[in-house]
Amino acid sequence: MTALTEPAPAASLPDAVTAAAPARRRRMTASATVAAAVVLLIVLTALVGPLLAGDPVAGDTAHRLLPAGTPGHLLGTDGQGRDVLARLVDGTRLSLLAGLVPVAFAALVGTGLGVTAGLSGKWGQRLIMRTLDVFYAFPAVLLAVAIAAALGSGLSNAIIALAVILVPPVARVAETETRRLVDLDYMEAARASGATRSAIALRQVLPNVAPPVIVYCTALIGLSIVYAAGLSFLGLGISPPTPEWGLMVSEHTQYIYSAPFLAAIPALAILVASVAFNVLGDGLRDLLDVRGEARA
Amino acid sequence: MPGYLGRRLLMTIPILIGVSIVIFITIKIIPGDPVASMLGPTGSPEARAALHARLGLDNPLPVQYFTWLGHTLTGDFGTSITRHDAVAPIVLDALLNTLVLTVAAGALAIVLGLLVGALTGLRRTGIAARLGNAFALFSISVPQYSIGLLLIIYLASNAGLFPVSGMHNPNGDGGFADLVDHLILPAVTAALVPAGIIARMFRSSVLDVMSMDFVEALTARGLSRPRVMRHAFHNTVPSLLTVAGLQVGYLLGGVVFVEAVFAWPGIGLLVYQSITQRDLPVIQAGVLVSAFAFVLINLVVDALHGLVDPRIRT
Amino acid sequence: MNAAVAPPLAVEDLTTTFVSRHRRIEVVRGVSFTIGRGETMMLLGESGSGKSVTARSIMRLYGSAAELGGSVRLSGRELTGLAEPQLRDVRGGQIALVPQDPTGALDPLRRIGAQLAETLAVHGVERVKTAARRRAEELLAMVGIPDPKRVAGSYPHELSGGMRQRAVIAIAVSCDPQVLIADEPTTALDVTVQAQILELIADLQQRLGMAVLMVTHDVGVAADFGGRVGVMYAGRLVEEGPAPQVLSAPRHPYTAGLLESLPTPGVARGALHSIVGAPPAVGAFPDGCAFAPRCPRARPSCTQADPPLTPVAEGRSAACPVVNPEPASVVA
Numbered sequence: 005m006t007a008l009t010e011p012a013p014a015a016s017l018p019d020a021v022t023a024a025a026p027a028r029r030r031r032m033t034a035s036a037t038v039a040a041a042v043v044l045l046i047v048l049t050a051l052v053g054p055l056l057a058g059d060p061v062a063g064d065t066a067h068r069l070l071p072a073g074t075p076g077h078l079l080g081t082d083g084q085g086r087d088v089l090a091r092l093v094d095g096t097r098l099s100l101l102a103g104l105v106p107v108a109f110a111a112l113v114g115t116g117l118g119v120t121a122g123l124s125g126k127w128g129q130r131l132i133m134r135t136l137d138v139f140y141a142f143p144a145v146l147l148a149v150a151i152a153a154a155l156g157s158g159l160s161n162a163i164i165a166l167a168v169i170l171v172p173p174v175a176r177v178a179e180t181e182t183r184r185l186v187d188l189d190y191m192e193a194a195r196a197s198g199a200t201r202s203a204i205a206l207r208q209v210l211p212n213v214a215p216p217v218i219v220y221c222t223a224l225i226g227l228s229i230v231y232a233a234g235l236s237f238l239g240l241g242i243s244p245p246t247p248e249w250g251l252m253v254s255e256h257t258q259y260i261y262s263a264p265f266l267a268a269i270p271a272l273a274i275l276v277a278s279v280a281f282n283v284l285g286d287g288l289r290d291l292l293d294v295r296g297e298a299r300a
Numbered sequence: 301m302p303g304y305l306g307r308r309l310l311m312t313i314p315i316l317i318g319v320s321i322v323i324f325i326t327i328k329i330i331p332g333d334p335v336a337s338m339l340g341p342t343g344s345p346e347a348r349a350a351l352h353a354r355l356g357l358d359n360p361l362p363v364q365y366f367t368w369l370g371h372t373l374t375g376d377f378g379t380s381i382t383r384h385d386a387v388a389p390i391v392l393d394a395l396l397n398t399l400v401l402t403v404a405a406g407a408l409a410i411v412l413g414l415l416v417g418a419l420t421g422l423r424r425t426g427i428a429a430r431l432g433n434a435f436a437l438f439s440i441s442v443p444q445y446s447i448g449l450l451l452i453i454y455l456a457s458n459a460g461l462f463p464v465s466g467m468h469n470p471n472g473d474g475g476f477a478d479l480v481d482h483l484i485l486p487a488v489t490a491a492l493v494p495a496g497i498i499a500r501m502f503r504s505s506v507l508d509v510m511s512m513d514f515v516e517a518l519t520a521r522g523l524s525r526p527r528v529m530r531h532a533f534h535n536t537v538p539s540l541l542t543v544a545g546l547q548v549g550y551l552l553g554g555v556v557f558v559e560a561v562f563a564w565p566g567i568g569l570l571v572y573q574s575i576t577q578r579d580l581p582v583i584q585a586g587v588l589v590s591a592f593a594f595v596l597i598n599l600v601v602d603a604l605h606g607l608v609d610p611r612i613r614t
Numbered sequence: 615m616n617a618a619v620a621p622p623l624a625v626e627d628l629t630t631t632f633v634s635r636h637r638r639i640e641v642v643r644g645v646s647f648t649i650g651r652g653e654t655m656m657l658l659g660e661s662g663s664g665k666s667v668t669a670r671s672i673m674r675l676y677g678s679a680a681e682l683g684g685s686v687r688l689s690g691r692e693l694t695g696l697a698e699p700q701l702r703d704v705r706g707g708q709i710a711l712v713p714q715d716p717t718g719a720l721d722p723l724r725r726i727g728a729q730l731a732e733t734l735a736v737h738g739v740e741r742v743k744t745a746a747r748r749r750a751e752e753l754l755a756m757v758g759i760p761d762p763k764r765v766a767g768s769y770p771h772e773l774s775g776g777m778r779q780r781a782v783i784a785i786a787v788s789c790d791p792q793v794l795i796a797d798e799p800t801t802a803l804d805v806t807v808q809a810q811i812l813e814l815i816a817d818l819q820q821r822l823g824m825a826v827l828m829v830t831h832d833v834g835v836a837a838d839f840g841g842r843v844g845v846m847y848a849g850r851l852v853e854e855g856p857a858p859q860v861l862s863a864p865r866h867p868y869t870a871g872l873l874e875s876l877p878t879p880g881v882a883r884g885a886l887h888s889i890v891g892a893p894p895a896v897g898a899f900p901d902g903c904a905f906a907p908r909c910p911r912a913r914p915s916c917t918q919a920d921p922p923l924t925p926v927a928e929g930r931s932a933a934c935p936v937v938n939p940e941p942a943s944v945v946a
Contacts, residue, residue: 138318142591145553146571147322150587153575154326230443234557237445239575253446264453271446278441425635513718520673520713521733521785522706525698531721538723609723610769 036287042280050100053093080266086245088252088266092273095247098159099274102241102248103229105163110170111221117171118178118217119209122186133179136172144169145231152240159242162235166228177220181213215292223285226278233274249274304606304613312595319591320372323584324365330580372588378581382574391570391585395593398559398566402551404483405490405558409551410544412491413498420499421506432499439496444554448489448561455485466563486562490554494547501543505536538609545601552590620690622792622825623655623672623709624648629683630664630671639897641667643849644684646923647842649793649825654841656857657829658872662896664849665829669795672827673705689792707737710786712815714798716778720770726781727751727766730788737789753784758814776807780814787818794819797829812839833873837861845869848894848904851923855930865932868905903933911936 080088121132139147148165155161185208233250235241242248244255252270260267352358356367371378377387420432463482509515509532518528552567559568567586574582606613630642642664649655657665670676672686674693686693688708696704705711713719721729730750731743740746747766754762757780770778779799786794796815800808812835819826830836836843836857843857845868853866864870891908894900900907902917909916913936925931926938 134314135318138315138322140549141315141319141595142322142587143549143551143553143594145556146567146587146590147553149556149571149575150323150326150583151329153571153578153583154330154580156330157575226441230441233443234445238556238560238572250443253443253449257449260449260453267449267453268446271443271449274443274446275438275441278443279438282437282441513713513715514721516670516675517711517713517719517782518721519675520705520711522702522704522736522789523732524702524736527732527736531724534723535721611722611771 033287033290035283036291039280039283039287042276043284046096046100046277046280049093050096053096056093080263088269091247091252092249092270095249095252095270096273098242098246099229099233099249099277102159102163102166102232102236103225103277106166106170106232107221107224107228109163109167110174110224111217113167114171114174115178115210115213115217118175118180119182119213121175122179122182123209129179132175136175139169139172142169145234148231148235149238149240152235157240157243159248162232162241165235165240166231170224170228174217174221174224178213178217181216182209185209185212219285219289219292222288223282226281226285229281230274230278233270305603308599308602308606312599315595316592319588319595320369321365323588323591324368326587327368327580327584328361377585377588380574380582381579382577383579383582387581387585390582391567391589394565394567394570394586395589397564398552398555398568398590399593400479401483401486401490401555401559401564401566402548404487405551406494406544406548408487408491409494409498409547412495414502414540416495416499417502418506421503421510436496436499436503439492440500441496442492443557444489444493445557445561447492448486448558451485451489452561466565482564486558486564489561490551490558493554494550497547497550498540498543502536502540505539506532509533509535534608538605538612541601541605541608545598545605548597548601549594552594620687621648621650622689623827624687624690625668625672625684626687627684628668628671628686630667630676631681631683632676632679633681634679637897638681640899641680641849641896642671643899645844645846645849645851646684647844647851647854649827649842651792651825652819652823654819654826654828654839656836656839656841656843657827657846658831658833658836658843659846660831660872660893662893663846664896665831665846666797668846669711669797669827669829672795673709673711674701675705675711703737706733706786706791707789708791709793709795710789710791712779712783712786712794712796712799715802716775716782717770717802719782720778722770724769725766726754726768726770726773730754730766730781730785733785733788739789749788750784753788754781757781757784757787757818758810759784774807775803776810779803779807779811783811783814783818787822787824790822791824793827794824795827795829798831799828800835801830801832808835809838815839833861845872848899849896850904850920850933852905852934853930853932854923855927855932859927859930865926865930865937866905866934867909867911867937869932871908871910 117132117136121129124132148162148169151168152162152165155164232241233248233253236248236250237254239254242251244251249270253267253274256263256267256270356364359367375388377391379385380387380390383390416432416435420429420436423429466482512532512535514535515528515532518531519525523531555564555566555568556571557568558564559566560572563569567590571583571586574580574586625648626646628642628645629640632639632641645664645668647655657668659665671680671682672693674682674686674696676682682694684694688704693701693704720726724732727747727750730753731740731746734740734746734749740749751762751766754765759765759777759780765773765777765781770781773781779802783799794815799815800811803811815826815828816839818824826841828835828839828841840857842855843860844851845853845860845866847868853860853864853869855865860869861873864873894904894907900917902920903909903912904920906912906916916936921933921935923931923933924935924938932938
């Protein structure tokens with residue numbers, strides 16, 4: 005499922021050839037390297053950008069809806085005369101945060117649940133995984149909307165809602181991987197040598213479960229950023245006037261006929277971030293040679 | 301096959317119970333006292349206590365759950381806070397409209413996904429394969445609300461090719477052609493993400509199947525290339541169905557953005573409008589019926605899966 | 615070119631080179647042999663020796679992924695240069711394949727009977743559905759399946775490995791081929807059914823008069839099955855001759871090493887002999903005799919030129935001038 009480039013076909017060659025041919029050096033594809041650079045740039049923007057760009061909140065209604073390229077307003081101004089570039093740069097912080105935190109939470113909780121399920125007996129495993137299956141019965145976004153709406157709008161509530169829908173797929177990946185490890189011989193050996201279950205979980209399972217989970221979560225970040233901005237777009241995220249990409253899309257939608265370019269700017273930022281994390285996830289998967297699973 | 305279907309049906313019961321519990325929890329996690337907000341600041345403590353008792357809020361949670369479940373199962377989804385009307389008919393009407401959009405988008409996603417997946421799976425180099433891979437990558441990364449807006453600006457508003465919003469022309473006859481005209485842009489928008497995912501899955505499925513031994517074995521039997529390909533594609537159907545089943549979830553979830561942008565009168569738009577008005581009964585009912593629809597659609601997908609793949613129906 | 619006297623399979627100087635965008639890998643390097651009607655040829659070698667590739671190259675299964683050289687004649691008919699439609703008639707019709715893993719060789723989503731009937735229809739043997747179904751059941755009975763009606767209506771996953779391999783063999787012999795290629799037909803099976811499958815192939819060979827090319831890495835299988843044996847190393851035949859003679863008195867150091875690495879019951883032996891080192895990687899064959907780096911009897915001259923396969927005795931040949939210093943004349 006590599007996205008862009010791929011080495012010469014192996015499928016059409018007989019096993020004898022592919023087995024005997026010198027192993028392909030695993031390294032990042034060019035596209036993944038570019039994606040990593042973009043991700044780095046986004047993170048840097050989030051960290052130091054606000055120091056460099058102007059005030060994202062101060063606006064002057066006399067200079068509203070200035071086109072892009074206006075001196076002093078590189079990307080123009082929005083409906084309230086606020087500098088779009090400043091808002092975009094400042095919004096990076098919250099947009100990234102709203103995308104990353106749910107994934108980080110899901111990575112921790114999902115791995116914990118998945119590994120526990122994978123190491124428990126039949127009933128423990130069933131209890132955990134069947135409970136998580138319930139969440140698969142929901143259209144994920146709608147469940148997030150329902151939770152966020154119930155909790156009330158606000159960034160932290162949107163993050164909680166997203167975390168809830170991201171836990172089950174991560175747990176599935178971790179559980180599958182754990183069970184695969186349990187079937188391997190060296191786990192038998194660890195058990196036979198008298199290691200306790202928690203010792204096995206810490207020393208044998210976690211280090212092996214981590215790579216596929218990390219790869220999976222990297223790919224989830226793209227999705228999470230889109231969803232987080234989506235919740236803001238629906239009015240469930242940060243409250244105005246604090247800038248955030250999804251909120252900016254929503255605000256700029258009002259001027260869609262007079263200044264169509266305006267709505268495209270934050271949308272493009274979301275798209276670039278999402279693509280970058282997706283490509284990085286693909287690159288990591290190829291690099292670490294782990295199997296991907298269907299996205300939830 | 302009957303045994304497989306029966307087991308599959310039985311499995312949906314605990315899932316549906318779980319779904320109802322989750323929805324019930326979203327009602328319960330609403331911060332603050334619902335009675336206080338219903339009565340407003342003027343409500344006396346006595347009035348509050350009386351309403352509490354009347355609404356059954358003094359009962360233990362399990363009792364409250366079963367009371368709520370009983371109402372829900374009898375079609376009583378509560379009353380809309382803003383519309384002062386029963387939620388059930390509102391939500392069911394909207395569900396029908398959403399299903400129209402979902403079916404159209406789903407069909408589009410499958411066709412697009414299969415084309416791009418087959419293209420990139422069978423020919424792995426060249427311009428077409430690169431374009432296909434790029435399409436798959438961008439379409440899964442794309443925020444639907446933005447794409448929807450772009451389509452409105454350039455194809456509907458500027459070029460005037462399609463209507464900007466709604467499901468029917470208010471002055472028109474509401475015929476099928478009118479519906480299709482209104483359907484195209486939202487369906488394309490909703491189909492993009494699932495199309496990208498189906499394309500990527502189908503691509504790896506094609507690669508898998510084409511590297512399977514039986515492709516060689518069938519060639520060695522003297523079967524022609526098209527015949528071998530027919531066997532190979534037949535073998536991609538099971539994994540395709542699995543992915544397609546999951547995509548229904550994306551579609552039913554994604555409609556909240558698509559319908560909001562295109563003012564398509566479905567569950568998504570209903571939920572979107574209810575967010576700003578904090579009309580929680582409508583949101584919860586909307587999510588509940590969507591989840592039920594999703595579970596039922598997956599039941600159908602699984603039945604098809606059993607029909608295609610003898611290995612799982614034993 | 616008389617078809618009546620031409621052997622069912624004659625392979626001459628076959629070469630197979632895999633081509634990808636970045637490199638060319640020569641896997642089979644000049645293999646020649648013939649198999650007569652009802653006769654058997656075993657290709658014996660380790661994995662990577664090119665034995666399976668030789669078998670598949672004969673059927674021209676690699677398409678554009680490989681460049682083939684030399685000549686393959688089927689009852690006198692040259693396969694090289696044949697167009698795809700003609701090749702399709704040949705494959706499964708005159709020359710059939712029994713692959714290693716019966717699970718992978720069958721379409722998992724189709725009933726056994728339907729897969730048999732499809733092959734019959736494609737080759738124009740039985741086009742009528744009911745007749746094809748009857749013929750399919752006959753074939754299944756012929757390969758020793760006790761309940762052919764039930765098996766014809768079964769899916770591959772419903773059968774045991776042995777039954778599946780029998781079904782694959784039934785498909786292979788369905789169109790009465792002159793040549794049957796069996797690529798490690800027992801490797802994926804339980805030990806208990808391996809002998810039965812070999813027996814079945816031998817039985818069908820006798821009944822149908824097929825020439826059999828059997829590929830194996832198992833010296834035991836080669837000894838059991840008999841016929842002629844060709845030992846392959848690094849894409850070449852290094853020794854060829856009647857199986858009992860080759861396997862009891864090898865004339866090439868590699869064959870000798872291969873046999874010595876086997877623990878032989880009843881034969882007292884001080885230590886288990888085996889060949890040092892590993893076979894060269896495909897695409898990285900050394901100059902001269904490819905076995906020289908591992909050969910206990912290698913001389914400096916061995917790395918200079920690759921010795922050809924030369925006659926060393928009645929019906930036997932070997933590619934080692936060290937063991938057989940004066941070709942053909944000494945042992946006559």
